[in-house]
Amino acid sequence: MVDVVRSFPVSRPPAEVVAYLADFSNAVAWDPGTVRCERVDPGPVQVGSQWHNVSKVLGRETELEYRLVTMDSDHVVLRGTNKTATSTDDIRVVASPTGSTVTYSAHIEFNGVAKLAEPLMQRVFEKLGDETVEGIQRELGAP
Template sequence: MPTVERTFVVPAPVEKLGPYLADFANAEEWDPGTKTCTPVDGQPVQVGSRWRNVSEFMGRETELEYRLEVWEPGHVRLVGENKTVTSHDDITLRAVDAASTEVTYHAEFDFHGVAALAGPLLKPALEKLGNDVVEQLTGAARRL
């Protein structure tokens, strides 16, 4: 199962960043692959909330349904699924000071069926995706 992990500091207080990341509709701003991300149920964001995410990866468009699995102070976990892959985005937040937060972004990709054979070959593209998350999330945090 390929994984990507990055730890970096963003210019936003943890109190703003946690709710921002828990509302996965905001992935359009910070997740480099996301083209659209819309709530499925229209309810306030809470554990169990779901989003329809359309992403592009390696030139191919794919749709996943994400759900908010964990939302607690300092921790957000989102799980996205379709017939080809299950994506686990685990984000840990730690206040550095009143205006900045250390983010540890850990993503695991569990490929299913024939796609599982290609999983190890995708590592370079996933590493680039990790670098792009750092850049885009840092930019998005500046606007909070």
Template structure:
């Protein structure tokens, strides 16, 4: 399993950050690997909601179906699945003096023959983690208006 985690502060309170990140269609704005992320179904964003995500990382395109598996005042868990991988994105948001502290963790588990890519994946995903932290910080801070 490949795990990448980043903790950073933003100038936006948790009550703005959590609903924004729980709607995974916003991944197009903050995730540098996401090409498109389209909600499947309708209704409120709640546990069980799902999105079709297309990503391109290191020149390789992949599609996963993400499901919102946990949603609380300070924690979001989204799990993306396809035949070759499971991606679990856990986002914890806590109040900070000037906004929020965000901890973003992505755990990627390769399945079957794709497991041979795991060592290379760690290097690629560490860089992607840095890029995601930068883009996510900028995007969330822009929500302040």
């Protein structure tokens, strides 16, 4: 399994941060690996909302079906699955004097033979974690 955690400030208040990050279609703007992310169900973003995500990692595209599993005033959890992996993005948001502090935890569990790539993928996702912070701060402001 691969685990990456980053904690960083943004200049927006928690309610705006949670709303923005819970709508996973916004990932195309801030996630360096996301090529496309399209909502596949109608209505407001809420627990149960779903997205089809196409990401590119190490030059290879992969598709995951994401579902919003938690959306509270300070906590968002999105889970993406395909036959190779399950990716869980666990995001906590707390108020700060300059906006919010975001703690973004990415947990990827590989299945079958893909588990053999975990040591390499840990390094790849550590770099993507740094780029994700840059992307979120670009979109939500860095104090």
